[in-house]
Amino acid sequence: MSSVNLGWFLSSQTIYGIGSFAIMSMLFQLRFRKHIWTIAFISVLNSVINYLVYFNPAELKMGFIVPLISVLITFLYLSAVVKIPTLWSFVVTVTGGIVIPIVIQLGITFGSLGYFMPHELKHHIWRNYALDTISGLACCLVAFLLYIRGWSFRFDFDKLRFKWERFVVITISVLASISLPTTIILTHIHDITIALTFLSISSFLAFVFLLGYALKKEKDENEFLNTFKEVE
Secondary structure, eight states: OOOOOHHHHHHHHHHHHHHHHHHHHHHTTOOSGGGHHHHHHHHHHHHHHHHHHHTOGGGGGGTTHHHHHHHHHHHHIIIIIIOOOHHHHHHHIIIIIIIHHHHHHHHHHHTTTTTTSHHHHHHOHHHHHHHHHHHHHHHHHHHHHHHHHTOOOOOOGGGGOOTTHHHHHHHHHHHHHHHHHHHHHHHTTTSOOHHHHHHHHHHHHHHHHHHHHHHHHHHHHHHHHHHHHHHO
């Protein structure tokens, strides 16, 4: 396999991430353009985390945390930024943020006449960049078609909203921002590297960023309730 190009890897992964958010948003009628810069920022951070895990020799046994982090980031984005109920956040994350983008990428893989098959990706790393980029652009194209055609699911998300769920979102954000970096550092306390340091910082920033939104959501809800009480 050729050496990994950091710029191409981050670019292709970020495009794929934005595409996944785009199709998820259009599929469930969520506001995509309003949060585009937030989506871009967390997609870049997620791409950095993926790079530091996949291409760090010391972290080969931690590859399983990549999808876990992606799921957590998407879930917290939906709960804290888009502000939909936690149960729906989980459903939308799995279906719109994971399953649909993977199906599209698999369709491109098997429709490439062997060009993007696993053995080719293993020997030509630049084809991984191409696959992620094409998949991300395909997701954006499908999202655009869903938008102009009005093909999407419509749900009353607030029917499944519980009072306690905002505390769950804040708790998950706090635990994720602390536990993951701490675990990485403590398990490699004697052989900590620059890559591991950046991995800890990146994961910390991603979850603290979303924690900020969760706390803002809590503040806004409290202000709304106080205003409502004053009116009464």
